[in-house]
Every structure is written in C-alpha cells, then in structure tokens.
Amino acid sequence: xxxxxxxxxxxxxxxxxxxxxxxxxxxxxxxxxxxxxxxxxxxxxxxxxxxxxxxxxxxxxxxxxxxxxxxxxxxxxxxxxxxxxxxxxxxxxxxxxxxxxxxxxxxxxxxxxxxxxxxxxxxxxxxxxxxxxxxxxxxxxxxxxxxxxxxxxxxxxxxxxxxxxxxxxxxxxxxxxxxxxxxxxxxxxxxxxxxxxxxxxxxxxxxxxxxxxxxxxxxxxxxxxxxxxxxxxxxxxxxxxxxxxxxxxxxxxxxxxxxxxxxxxxxxxxxxxxxxxxxxxxxxxxxxxxxxxxxxxxxxxxxxxxxxxxxxxxxxxxxxxxxxxxxxxxxxxxxxxxxxxxxxxxxxxxxxxxxxxxxxxxxxxxxxxxxxxxxxxxxxxxxxxxxxxxxxxxxxxxxxxxxxxxxxxxxxxxxxxxxxxxxxxxxxxxxxxxxxxxxxxxxxx
Ligand SMILES: C/C=C/C(=O)SCCNC(=O)CCNC(=O)[C@H](O)C(C)(C)COP(=O)(O)OP(=O)(O)OC[C@H]1O[C@@H](n2cnc3c(N)ncnc32)[C@H](O)[C@@H]1OP(=O)(O)O
Ligand SMILES: NC(=O)C1=CN([C@@H]2O[C@H](COP(=O)(O)OP(=O)(O)OC[C@H]3O[C@@H](n4cnc5c(N)ncnc54)[C@H](OP(=O)(O)O)[C@@H]3O)[C@@H](O)[C@H]2O)C=CC1
Numbered sequence: 001x002x003x004x005x006x007x008x009x010x011x012x013x014x015x016x017x018x019x020x021x022x023x024x025x026x027x028x029x030x031x032x033x034x035x036x037x038x039x040x041x042x043x044x045x046x047x048x049x050x051x052x053x054x055x056x057x058x059x060x061x062x063x064x065x066x067x068x069x070x071x072x073x074x075x076x077x078x079x080x081x082x083x084x085x086x087x088x089x090x091x092x093x094x095x096x097x098x099x100x101x102x103x104x105x106x107x108x109x110x111x112x113x114x115x116x117x118x119x120x121x122x123x124x125x126x127x128x129x130x131x132x133x134x135x136x137x138x139x140x141x142x143x144x145x146x147x148x149x150x151x152x153x154x155x156x157x158x159x160x161x162x163x164x165x166x167x168x169x170x171x172x173x174x175x176x177x178x179x180x181x182x183x184x185x186x187x188x189x190x191x192x193x194x195x196x197x198x199x200x201x202x203x204x205x206x207x208x209x210x211x212x213x214x215x216x217x218x219x220x221x222x223x224x225x226x227x228x229x230x231x232x233x234x235x236x237x238x239x240x241x242x243x244x245x246x247x248x249x250x251x252x253x254x255x256x257x258x259x260x261x262x263x264x265x266x267x268x269x270x271x272x273x274x275x276x277x278x279x280x281x282x283x284x285x286x287x288x289x290x291x292x293x294x295x296x297x298x299x300x301x302x303x304x305x306x307x308x309x310x311x312x313x314x315x316x317x318x319x320x321x322x323x324x325x326x327x328x329x330x331x332x333x334x335x336x337x338x339x340x341x342x343x344x345x346x347x348x349x350x351x352x353x354x355x356x357x358x359x360x361x362x363x364x365x366x367x368x369x370x371x372x373x374x375x376x377x378x379x380x381x382x383x384x385x386x387x388x389x390x391x392x393x394x395x396x397x398x399x400x401x402x403x404x405x406x407x408x409x410x411x412x413x414x415x416x417x418x419x420x421x422x423x424x425x426x427x428x429x430x431x432x433x434x435x436x437x438x439x440x441x442x443x444x445x
Contacts, residue, residue: 001027001179004072005418008124018126018137023070029059029178030397031114032085037092048087050405051398059116062174062182065106068129069185071141073417074197074425076176077120077388078397079205080236080342083405085117085170086398090345093117096171103149103164110173118177119145119169122191122200122425123418132185140191140425143183144372145205147172158218159368167366176201177397179418186369192380193428198414199439200425202388203240203379206412208367210240211375213337214315215248218371219364220337224249226312229302229329231322233270234261236404237339239387239411239442240375241315242268247383253302253311257407260445264410267441272305274298283325290348295328302329313337320344332357339364382431385438387411389445391422411442 001024007013032053040048064070085093093115101111125139135141148155148162155162169175174182191200213219214228222228228245232238233254245252246269254265257277265273281298285291302311310331316323319341326336327349336359341347354361367375378384391414392400403409416422426432432439 001418004126005420008072008074008418009424013138015136015138018124021126023061023126026058026060027179028394029057029116030118030394031055031057031059031116032093034094034113034115037088037094040087045087045089046406048089050083050086050401053086053088054398054401056395056397057114059114059178061180062109064127064129064182066130067132067185069125069132069135069183069188070127071121071123071143071181071183072126073121073123073176073178073181074419075122075201076118076178076415076417077198077202077204078400078404078413078415079119080340080404081119081167081170081205082117082177083401085115086401087405093170096166097173100166100172112173116173116175116178117169118175118181119167120201120204121176121181121417122197123181125188126180128185135185135188139188140427141188142191142200142204142376143168143176143181143187144189144208144367144369144376145169146187146366146369146372147184160218160365177394177415177417179394189373189376190380191425192376194382194426194431194435195379195386195439196423197419197425198391198416198422199386199388202386202412202414203384204372204376205366206236207240207379207384208372208375209339209364210237210244210315212367212371213237213339213364214241214244214313216367216371218368219362220313220315220335222248222250222313226250227253227306227309227331228313228315229253229255229311229326230315231255231318231326233273234264234410236412237317238315239264239268240384242270243384246270247378251306253305261410264442264445274301274305281325283321290324292328292350295325298325299329310334317341318343320347323347324349327359327361328353330357330359333359335360335362337362337364382435385435385441387442388414389442390414391416410445
C-alpha cells in the first residue's frame with residue numbers, strides 16, 4: 001500500500017507505473033458484520049450506536065471483472081446510508097448483498113459475511129477490467145454511487161429505472177470507506193483539480209441526489225424565481241440544494257435547527273431562514289395526530305419571508321415528521337419532491353390539500369450517470385462548492401457516523417482513507433485561490 005501511496009504522491013508517476021504496480025492481497029476497510037445484525041434489537045433508533053457496529057478490518061482484494069475498476073481511495077465521506085447500514089435499519093443490508101449475489105457468477109463476490117460500506121470516493125485508478133476504454137491506471141477520479149447492469153430495456157431512458165439499479169457501498173459490497181474500492185467504470189468521473197482529496201470526496205452522493213431532485217427534469221425541474229423550501233438546509237443534501245437554488249436564480253427558504261446553522265445558510269447567500277427549533281414547530285400533537293394549526297403557523301412564516309408567496313417546491317427528506325406540513329405549505333400546482341424519510345417512512349398528509357390544489361408529489365432517488373456528471377461538472381467549474389466541515393481518519397469512521405446519526409455535524413463529514421493528511425491532491429492552485437472562501441465555508445464549525 002505504501003508503494004501505491006508513494007506513486008500517487010509523486011508528480012513523476014506515469015499510467016504505466018500504476019499499471020505495473022503489484023496490488024496487495026488485502027487492504028483496510030470499514031465493515032459491518034453479518035453475525036451482528038441483531039446487536040441493537042429492542043433499542044430505539046436513536047440509541048443504536050454506529051461506533052459499536054462499525055469495524056476496521058483487513059479484507060481480501062476482490063477479483064476485477066469486466067467493465068470494472070479498482071481504485072486507490074484517498075478519501076471518502078460519511079453518508080446517511082452508511083448510518084442506516086450501521087444500525088441495520090430499515091433492514092440489514094446483507095439481504096441486498098445476498099440478492100445481488102444470486103444474479104450471476106460475478107456478482108456472487110458481493111455476498112460476503114462482511115459489508116464494506118461507503119458511497120463516495122476520491123482517488124486514483126489502479127486497474128481496469130476488460131472492456132474499459134475511457135479510464136486508465138493513474139487517472140484521478142471521483143466515483144458516483146449508481147451501480148446498474150443495464151441488461152433490461154427499462155433502464156435505457158433513465159438508468160435509475162434499471163431493475164438491477166443499486167447504490168454502490170449500500171446495496172453492493174466493496175464500497176468507498178476503504179483503502180481500495182471496486183466500482184463499475186461508468187461510476188467514474190474526473191476529480192475536480194482545485195479540490196483536495198477529502199473536499200473532492202464530499203459532494204458526490206448528496207450533490208448528485210440534490211441535482212436530480214431539485215434541478216433535473218426527472219425531479220422538480222426548478223426554474224428562476226421559484227420559492228424552494230429546503231429542509232435541513234445546512235445538512236448533507238440541503239447544503240447542495242441551497243446552493244443549486246441560489247445559483248439557479250431561485251429563492252431558497254432554508255429550514256435549520258440552530259443559530260449556527262442559520263449563519264451557515266446566510267454565508268451561502270440565503271436570506272429567508274426558519275429556525276425550526278427557535279420557532280418551536282410541533283407538527284404532531286402526539287404519535288398519531290398532526291396539528292394543522294402548526295402547518296398554518298409554518299405557512300404564515302413562509303409568507304412573511306417571501307412577501308406573501310407560497311412555495312413552488314418543497315425539498316423533502318425528513319419524512320413523517322414534516323411531510324404533512326410540506327404538502328400543506330406548497331403552492332397551488334406546486335411540487336413536493338422527496339428522496340427520503342429520516343424520521344419515519346409512513347407519511348401522513350391531508351390529501352384534500354394535494355388534489356384540490358393540484359399539487360404533485362415526486363419520488364426521487366440518487367441520479368443517473370448524466371445527472372451525476374452534470375452535478376460534478378458544476379463542482380469542477382467552481383459554481384457549486386463542497387460543504388465539508390470536519391474530517392476523520394479511517395479508524396474514527398464509527399465516531400463520524402455517530403455524529404451524522406445524532407445530527408451533531410454540519411454539511412458533510414469527510415474520512416481520510418489512504419491520504420496521510422488533509423489538503424493533498426490539489427492540482428489547480430489558481431482556481432482554488434479564487435474559490436477558497438466558499439470551499440472553506442463549512443470548515444471546523
Ligand atoms: C443514494 C443514497 C440513498 C439513501 O440514503 S436512501 C435511504 C436508505 N435506503 C432505504 O432506507 C431503503 C432501504 N430498502 C428498503 O427498505 C427495501 O429495499 C424496499 C422497501 C425499498 C423494498 O423492499 P424489498 O422487500 O426489498 O422489495 P420488494 O420489491 O417488496 O420485493 C419483495 C418481493 O415482492 C415482490 N414484489 C414487488 N412488487 C410487487 C408487486 N407489485 N406485486 C407483487 N409482488 C411484488 C418482488 O418481486 C419480490 O419477490 P421475490 O422475493 O420473490 O424476489
Ligand atoms: N434517495 C437518495 O438518493 C438519498 C437519500 N438520502 C437520505 O436523505 C436523508 C438526509 O440525508 P442527508 O441530508 O445526507 O443527512 P444530514 O443528516 O446531513 O442532513 C439532514 C438534515 O435534515 C434535518 N432534519 C433531520 N431530522 C429532521 C426532522 N425530524 N425534521 C426536520 N428536519 C430534520 C437536519 O437539519 P436541522 O437539524 O438543521 O433542521 C439535518 O441536518 C437521509 O435519510 C438519507 O438516507 C440521502 C442522500 C440520497
């Protein structure tokens with residue numbers, strides 16, 4: 001592994017050097033274990049502690065198949081899907097690996113008693129499999145997390161519709177929180193040159209998701225002037241949704257839960273901010289009953305901030321706790337676009353406010369290759385910036401996932417894999433200097 005790292009850090013290394021370099025038989029990786037899936041049985045979601053289920057193991061290097069690449073991972077990031085994996089909710093991810101393993105001889109590799117997790121990476125291609133022409137050893141890359149087989153016609157208009165669509169490092173094995181990762185070559189994209197490894201690894205999953213959900217015609221298709229209500233506006237998804245709204249000439253109404261988070265949104269350029277904690281919204285009277293008066297109070301607050309307008313789009317992901325309010329406050333003919341249900345997946349809303357006001361609910365999930373590419377291109381052009389706040393070592397991944405689970409973090413949390421320290425991998429200092437304040441906006445808050 002040291003030789004690989006030396007080669008990555010040497011400006012003289014050539015593609016041939018990487019191609020000739022022997023690969024290790026094993027590498028260090030963040031895993032959860034199949035024999036521990038019941039370890040949190042009976043506990044409340046909040047009390048399930050990722051620090052107990054997340055391990056750092058030596059694992060065997062997987063065989064490289066056609067259309068695939070092995071990548072030396074310099075840095076990765078923590079996504080909420082790794083929190084779900086680590087608390088075995090809503091179901092154990094080993095079921096996904098077993099199902100994938102039944103597909104073919106090659107996919108059997110994924111069905112193991114350990115799951116190497118992680119759905120982001122920035123690193124360097126080490127090897128490519130047969131049929132890979134667009135990428136070669138030595139290429140500096142980031143990877144998006146869409147894994148598709150594309151053998152069915154269903155996925156050929158929009159790859160997210162492939163029946164064998166999976167999220168890499170969540171529904172497949174050999175993810176990015178590791179020293180080496182196995183990806184399909186059509187997950188690879190150029191690493192933005194003005195960013196360090198850990199900065200480049202931070203946006204991937206959430207940036208692509210927010211792009212499809214908010215900007216793409218497959219999602220809400222946001223346009224100039226739209227009022228966009230963004231839940232968790234300084235969190236993983238929300239910090240990119242806020243930037244897309246601002247960059248696209250829309251008007252984000254940012255919901256956050258503290259002064260500090262409100263300040264972050266202001267620093268991004270947002271003006272309309274609601275602190276849900278300070279204003280004390282309680283959309284549920286008890287476990288089974290919502291309080292429409294609270295929806296109305298929330299809607300009035302939005303109108304105050306917009307000069308009397310309702311929102312064209314709600315960027316939804318908290319789910320059960322907020323969904324009734326989200327449907328209520330949406331403008332006539334507006335769109336609620338949802339990609340998650342962090343607080344519970346059985347949503348309740350008053351359907352009269354949907355049909356009588358001709359609103360639409362759109363389901364959105366990750367992004368197809370083109371959408372992920374467009375989202376990455378905006379990062380590479382310095383139009384959208386990473387929202388990296390804190391960086392952990394691979395050994396500390398459990399703590400990093402704990403922070404995200406307990407909502408103790410801001411923006412994105414990074415993890416150094418092979419990178420020995422922060423700040424390495426920058427190739428375009430001039431462009432970096434131009435954007436340095438925006439790149440550092442979330443750091444160490
Ligand atoms: C990029 C990052 C993203 C995120 O962070 S997202 C957040 C994290 N992700 C999640 O929380 C999602 C986790 N996944 C799940 O909870 C489950 O994954 C799903 C609920 C999405 C699906 O459940 P399942 O049981 O895996 O799938 P089924 O489709 O219900 O398949 C079970 C059997 O039911 C059959 N079936 C499906 N649809 C129908 C139908 N309409 N009529 C009759 N049968 C149906 C199937 O074929 C299959 O059958 P057979 O077991 O024999 O293969
Ligand atoms: N389908 C897909 O493709 C994707 C789905 N996801 C899912 O989206 C969800 C969010 O992910 P991500 O943004 O990365 O997570 P983060 O934890 O980084 O951000 C979520 C933010 O939502 C806010 N929030 C949390 N709970 C509530 C609540 N009960 N009511 C209102 N606001 C709440 C918090 O902000 P504050 O406290 O400031 O209000 C928090 O910062 C997760 O469930 C994840 O699995 C994520 C990416 C892709």
